[in-house]
Amino acid sequence: MASPLLRVESLSKRFGGVHAVENASFDLHEGEVLGLVGDNGAGKSTLIKIISGVLQPTSGKLYWKGEEAALSRVSDARNLGIETIYQDLALADNLGIAANVFLGREPARRALGFIPVLDRKLMDQRAEDVLARLQLRLGSMHTPVWSLSGGQRQSVAIGRAIFWDAELLIMDEPTAALGVYERATILKLIKQLKKQGMTIILISHNLYDIFETTDRIAVMQRGRIVGCLETASTTEDEVIHIMIGTEVQV
Amino acid sequence: MVSHDRRGEPEKSGVVLSERAYEDRPTLWKRLLNQWIFLVLLVFIAVFSVTAPGFLTVRNIRNIISYTSVPLLLALGQTFVIISGGIDLSVGAVLGFCGVSSALILKFVWAATGSVGFSIVVGSLSGMIIGTTLGAVSGTMIAKLKVPPFVVTLGMLGIARGCTYLLTSGRAIVGLPTELARVGNYRIWGAIPITLVIPLFLIGISLYLLNMTRLGRYTYAIGGSETAAIRAGIPVARYKILIYALSGFMASFAGLVTLARFGTGSPLAGLNSELDSIAAVVIGGASLMGGIGTIFGSVVGALIIGVLLVGLVLLNVEPYWQMVSVGAILIIAVFLDQVRHKDRVRT
Numbered sequence: 001m002a003s004p005l006l007r008v009e010s011l012s013k014r015f016g017g018v019h020a021v022e023n024a025s026f027d028l029h030e031g032e033v034l035g036l037v038g039d040n041g042a043g044k045s046t047l048i049k050i051i052s053g054v055l056q057p058t059s060g061k062l063y064w065k066g067e068e069a070a071l072s073r074v075s076d077a078r079n080l081g082i083e084t085i086y087q088d089l090a091l092a093d094n095l096g097i098a099a100n101v102f103l104g105r106e107p108a109r110r111a112l113g114f115i116p117v118l119d120r121k122l123m124d125q126r127a128e129d130v131l132a133r134l135q136l137r138l139g140s141m142h143t144p145v146w147s148l149s150g151g152q153r154q155s156v157a158i159g160r161a162i163f164w165d166a167e168l169l170i171m172d173e174p175t176a177a178l179g180v181y182e183r184a185t186i187l188k189l190i191k192q193l194k195k196q197g198m199t200i201i202l203i204s205h206n207l208y209d210i211f212e213t214t215d216r217i218a219v220m221q222r223g224r225i226v227g228c229l230e231t232a233s234t235t236e237d238e239v240i241h242i243m244i245g246t247e248v249q250v
Numbered sequence: 251m252v253s254h255d256r257r258g259e260p261e262k263s264g265v266v267l268s269e270r271a272y273e274d275r276p277t278l279w280k281r282l283l284n285q286w287i288f289l290v291l292l293v294f295i296a297v298f299s300v301t302a303p304g305f306l307t308v309r310n311i312r313n314i315i316s317y318t319s320v321p322l323l324l325a326l327g328q329t330f331v332i333i334s335g336g337i338d339l340s341v342g343a344v345l346g347f348c349g350v351s352s353a354l355i356l357k358f359v360w361a362a363t364g365s366v367g368f369s370i371v372v373g374s375l376s377g378m379i380i381g382t383t384l385g386a387v388s389g390t391m392i393a394k395l396k397v398p399p400f401v402v403t404l405g406m407l408g409i410a411r412g413c414t415y416l417l418t419s420g421r422a423i424v425g426l427p428t429e430l431a432r433v434g435n436y437r438i439w440g441a442i443p444i445t446l447v448i449p450l451f452l453i454g455i456s457l458y459l460l461n462m463t464r465l466g467r468y469t470y471a472i473g474g475s476e477t478a479a480i481r482a483g484i485p486v487a488r489y490k491i492l493i494y495a496l497s498g499f500m501a502s503f504a505g506l507v508t509l510a511r512f513g514t515g516s517p518l519a520g521l522n523s524e525l526d527s528i529a530a531v532v533i534g535g536a537s538l539m540g541g542i543g544t545i546f547g548s549v550v551g552a553l554i555i556g557v558l559l560v561g562l563v564l565l566n567v568e569p570y571w572q573m574v575s576v577g578a579i580l581i582i583a584v585f586l587d588q589v590r591h592k593d594r595v596r597t
Contacts, residue, residue, distance in 0.1 A: 074481075088477070090475070092471040092475045092478040093475060093478075094473065094474035094475075094542060095467075099467065103471055104483040104484045105483075117463065118464065
């Protein structure tokens with residue numbers, strides 16, 4: 001079998017005396033959707049921050065497509081194709097959809113042959129294309145993001161991430177702030193991405209979301225990965241049991 | 251139409267996120283509110299045209315343009331600062347400092363070389379460099395040391411104004427070449443004052459920077475959500491420094507315009523101008539919360555201030571009432587801004 005897209009090998013992160021992540025290991029294969037669950041403070045956020053280059057591990061290694069990867073900043077992870085969608089989305093809500101998709105990476109052209117200007121037309125078109133790929137219709141690309149609903153904002157954030165040829169998408173609680181209907185739509189979107197072959201790490205408190213979308217579930221407890229289960233052959237009860245129980249061997 | 255509240259329920263049974271009512275998002279009411287300030291300008295012009303004798307004469311329009319040019323130039327830089335979520339209280343003091351230091355350098359170079367043209371060029375360029383540097387210094391303290399813009403630029407106000415008095419012992423710098431005032435009051439083809447051409451040129455530059463470049467895009471982004479800007483990999487600190495440097499540059503230009511118009515370097519130049527510049531920008535629809543504002547709005551805001559000043563003078567009202575009215579309009583504008591944007595979701 002080909003080497004996994006991402007291999008996490010005995011990763012640890014200590015903050016002072018606290019082991020936020022301890023000896024965490026897992027493999028993630030291309031096209032796989034991995035759910036990451038655990039109680040508050042179990043170390044999920046710290047773990048994904050290491051994978052997305054925000055934090056550096058105290059010890060342990062990351063392998064990307066079989067090669068060791070040192071992620072000392074966010075752009076290192078991004079250059080590999082790891083895009084993270086944070087819970088607070090990090091959209092500039094006064095800017096339009098296209099402006100947000102391209103934020104920080106705007107294409108420029110030369111007007112009159114020498115004056116550098118932002119290429120708005122190109123940005124509008126490409127943003128529209130990427131949303132079409134997600135089968136989203138959000139109206140004008142200039143609609144300020146603050147006037148969109150929570151689910152639509154989430155879609156813009158997802159659109160931005162996949163636009164930049166993400167190979168691994170990390171989603172931190174994508175449905176946390178959404179209503180019932182919008183949550184269903186985002187879950188649909190995640191399934192669609194999966195169908196398109198996207199590799200995803202999904203963090204959620206909501207086991208329904210996890211069971212609806214993932215192939216495998218990694219359960220964290222006090223910094224450790226205490227269980228890795230096939231979604232198809234486990235139950236919510238079992239996952240909860242591992243989440244809250246003391247050391248359980250699987 | 252529907253008497254009970256249906257929000258929170260999905261509209262129809264569609265599965266695609268959309269069909270939300272954003273097409274009619276800027277309602278007529280809101281659009282009017284967005285343009286109301288242009289109407290206010292027209293109303294002011296109409297009222298003064300009727301009540302103030304000689305308001306609509308060529309000479310008086312030239313007056314308005316020349317009184318508007320300084321607040322306008324300051325407002326251009328201030329627009330960037332306010333959109334980025336900051337504020338620059340030092341523009342008036344930087345204007346004054348650049349004016350007198352340009353005058354001193356000009357005088358020195360003139361005495362040393364005897365060349366009027368050369369000394370004017372050197373004096374002007376030094377003024378621009380000094381203003382831009384002062385802005386960049388403020389920007390650095392704001393971006394790198396994380397001192398709030400209000401505090402940094404208030405401190406800079408004191409420093410720059412104090413240094414202006416120290417440099418001049420509080421007296422105006424006189425004995426500058428008469429050619430300077432000739433430049434400052436020059437009319438192209440005998441009709442178009444230079445105090446119109448320079449602002450128009452800088453309005454063009456500002457429009458370009460704010461709407462067509464990364465600097466402008468990031469100014470909006472930083473004001474909208476600094477977290478988003480940082481996460482998007484934008485070098486926020488560098489752009490903040492640039493924004494305050496731009497404001498300093500505009501202030502130095504305003505100082506040069508003032509210097510050239512009067513032909514003397516007054517240490518009092520630009521006193522209270524920060525009020526005018528902030529008022530112009532906010533009257534023009536910018537939000538002090540950041541993220542919102544336009545060059546067009548700020549230009550209209552500055553014109554309102556100029557029209558008020560000249561109109562009140564023509565009406566024989568004490569000119570100090572202009573400050574009172576600008577202050578009042580500023581407060582009203584901020585109030586309306588809050589009303590307009592209270593439904594805006596901030597993250």
